[in-house]
Amino acid sequence: MSTKNKILDAAEDLFAVKGFNGTSLREITSQAEVNLAAVNYHFGSKKELIKAVMSRYMNELAPNLEKVLLEVCEQDKPTLTQVFSAFAEPLLSLNDFRENGTSNFLQLLGRGYTDSQGFLRWFLTTQYPNVIQYFVDAVHKAYPELSAEEMFWRLHFTMGTIVFTMSSSEALLDIAKSDFNQDVEIASLIEQVIPYIAAGVAAPVGGART
Amino acid sequence: MSTKNKILDAAEDLFAVKGFNGTSLREITSQAEVNLAAVNYHFGSKKELIKAVMSRYMNELAPNLEKVLLEVCEQDKPTLTQVFSAFAEPLLSLNDFRENGTSNFLQLLGRGYTDSQGFLRWFLTTQYPNVIQYFVDAVHKAYPELSAEEMFWRLHFTMGTIVFTMSSSEALLDIAKSDFNQDVEIASLIEQVIPYIAAGVAAPVGGART
DNA sequence: GTCTATAATCAGATAGAC
DNA sequence: GTCTATCTGATTATAGAC
Numbered sequence: 001m002s003t004k005n006k007i008l009d010a011a012e013d014l015f016a017v018k019g020f021n022g023t024s025l026r027e028i029t030s031q032a033e034v035n036l037a038a039v040n041y042h043f044g045s046k047k048e049l050i051k052a053v054m055s056r057y058m059n060e061l062a063p064n065l066e067k068v069l070l071e072v073c074e075q076d077k078p079t080l081t082q083v084f085s086a087f088a089e090p091l092l093s094l095n096d097f098r099e100n101g102t103s104n105f106l107q108l109l110g111r112g113y114t115d116s117q118g119f120l121r122w123f124l125t126t127q128y129p130n131v132i133q134y135f136v137d138a139v140h141k142a143y144p145e146l147s148a149e150e151m152f153w154r155l156h157f158t159m160g161t162i163v164f165t166m167s168s169s170e171a172l173l174d175i176a177k178s179d180f181n182q183d184v185e186i187a188s189l190i191e192q193v194i195p196y197i198a199a200g201v202a203a204p205v206g207g208a209r210t
Numbered sequence: 211m212s213t214k215n216k217i218l219d220a221a222e223d224l225f226a227v228k229g230f231n232g233t234s235l236r237e238i239t240s241q242a243e244v245n246l247a248a249v250n251y252h253f254g255s256k257k258e259l260i261k262a263v264m265s266r267y268m269n270e271l272a273p274n275l276e277k278v279l280l281e282v283c284e285q286d287k288p289t290l291t292q293v294f295s296a297f298a299e300p301l302l303s304l305n306d307f308r309e310n311g312t313s314n315f316l317q318l319l320g321r322g323y324t325d326s327q328g329f330l331r332w333f334l335t336t337q338y339p340n341v342i343q344y345f346v347d348a349v350h351k352a353y354p355e356l357s358a359e360e361m362f363w364r365l366h367f368t369m370g371t372i373v374f375t376m377s378s379s380e381a382l383l384d385i386a387k388s389d390f391n392q393d394v395e396i397a398s399l400i401e402q403v404i405p406y407i408a409a410g411v412a413a414p415v416g417g418a419r420t
Numbered sequence: 421g422t423c424t425a426t427a428a429t430c431a432g433a434t435a436g437a438c
Numbered sequence: 439g440t441c442t443a444t445c446t447g448a449t450t451a452t453a454g455a456c
Contacts, residue, residue: 003421003422019231019324019325021229021231021232022231022325024448024449024450025449025450025451026448026449026450034422035421035422035423035424036423036450036451037422037423037424037451037452038421038422038423039450039451040450040451040452041421041422042421045450045451046450046451110324110374111324113374113377113378114229114320114321114324114325114374114377114378115229115232115324118378118381121378121381148390149386149390149392150402152385152386152389152390153382153386153399153402153403154406156375156378156382157371157375157403157406157407158371159374160370160371160372160373160374160375160378161367161368161370161371161374161410162370163370163374164320164323164324164369164370164371164373164374165366165367165370167323167324168323168324168328168331168366168370171328171331172363172366175362176359176362176363179362180358180359180362182359189363192360192363193363193367195413195414196364196367196410196411196413197367197410198413199409199410199412199413199414200371200406200407200409200410200413201406202409203405203406203408203409203410204405204409213439213440234430234431234432235431235432235433236430236431236432244440245439245440245441245442246432246433246441247433247434247440247441247442248439248440248441249432249433250432250433250434251439251440252439255432255433256432256433421456422455422456423454423455423456424453424454424455424456425452425453425454425455426451426452426453426454427450427451427452427453428449428450428451428452429448429449429450429451430447430448430449430450431446431447431448431449432445432446432447432448433444433445433446433447434443434444434445434446435442435443435444435445436441436442436443436444437440437441437442437443438439438440438441438442
């Protein structure tokens, strides 16, 4: 395996667990068993390394997401559950791409939102605008009564649910195991979150009474 | 104002924006206009300072939360919307406690969950167990069909929604302003999130079809 | 491309004068 | 309690030999 990939793999694992700020290049190169200077040789800087780690996943994921979201859009009257379920398969197939790919990617997503003051949000919206556009279209088709403002907020609530859950998923899965003797996999976690976010987005406008 | 409080105030503001890892003691003391050595004199270490910042809010908030949650529990058949709405008033009253108190506190909560690898979760569950217990009781009374496992997951989804939304609230409020010319306040954000989380927690067990 | 060595900077913490 | 000065160790990044 090339030095570049060894660095990417080690960086990904460490970033997911300890965050971008919390991981030093020394930890990365030592876990990757390469020389410290290799990071700057291959990537130029730590910031570029972070981008490279994220791009590797997004380049794999984006075409698949665009495909399934377009398919949902082509239906006459898609349901919100269908929209959110569409994410499951592309996300889970990241596990074939790399070991723990799904949870690593979602954790990185969470880290990027909170660690680096919006840098990742900028990166995603400028580099992968289609995914976001298709998603908004799909939700709009499933729930046309939702105004643009309400859609904006509810999608961010949803992003929060996913990203936060996944960025603390390791701890949560541990607690679930010790408290309920329940050996939850990332796949079933995704299954559990879908009804939650679908119901949240589908909530009646202007105050639910549930 | 005492040196100790000047440090607490500055630390709080910086921690909320840049996270615990991302804020140095030098930044804190310089913004507080006190000497660098004062932090270690008054608090002993950076970790203790973090605890002190969080405790100041929790000691203010915990009794109020316990009170309103007990009130909800005393009702015959509370609704989930009532349970979550109960949080609004104590949280918003943090704005009287300190400028931007509500959003600062919620951002700190979010930081603590992702920055420091579970340290804050440990801190809250061991130092303020009553709040959590009363909350779980209230939700159980409003939705008794929910099993302990499902409750566990849905409450963490809810925590994610709140915490993530608030930790990126500054950016989100900016976007909302420029995109929709909508001047949203933290209070109306809380109002908007309540139907979302109430619907999510209330989602039918075993797969919603919405 | 890979290495050693080191520069330049910044971190948290502390000793000791006042 | 507050200050200056400094220690110790870690960080990112780079220069230059091989």
